[in-house]
Amino acid sequence: MKFIANLMVALVALEHVAFLILEMFLWKGPIGQRIFGTTPEFAAQAAPLAANQALYNGFLAVGLAWALVARRFDLKVFFLSCVVVAGTYGGLTVKPTILYSQAAPAALALLLVLLTSRSKPAS
Structure with missing residues (x-):
């Protein structure tokens, strides 16, 4: 699951x-x-x-890449949250499709990052 979360973070970075x-x-x-x-x-x-x-958008991509390379949960949450906020604002004020193309993928990645941070390996 952590791999999928990181893959989503990488996809959001590539999108930006x-x-x-x-x-x-x-x-x-x-x-x-x-x-x-x-x-x-x-x-x-x-x-x-x-x-x-x-x-x-480039700064967001670099921030997400930094978060992945540094394996920093806090940076992933911060930069994904920035993308969600920016995508939501853009979707509400510019073009509704921005909600689907920008905010939704980042929200999914954020959810996966949050879920994987709470999961513990099976003993």
């Missing part, structure tokens, strides 16, 4: 690396415009904002 790439490097291109439903003009104007947002 993908968000970073999308928002920083693909934002103004056809992929970014299709995913975010923007026009070339809007994408060009909003590119600095998207790149700034991409950095935050």
Whole structure:
């Protein structure tokens, strides 16, 4: 079960690396415009904002990777909680699908991390 929890944490981290790439490097291109439903003009104007947002996603990914490498329960809980809060806020204020693509995977990973911290090996 701990392996599955850590795998979910890793998947959430990779997801945020993908968000970073999308928002920083693909934002103004056809992929970014299709995913975010923007026009070339809007994408060009909003590119600095998207790149700034991409950095935050990168920080979340690095934090989750740090938590995995350091095997730190507290860091996993902290960074997954940040993702859940950000995903929930985004889902409520920007686009409801963010709840499913960002908040839900992080919430599942958080639940698994919490459950595995309470389980003790069988004697």
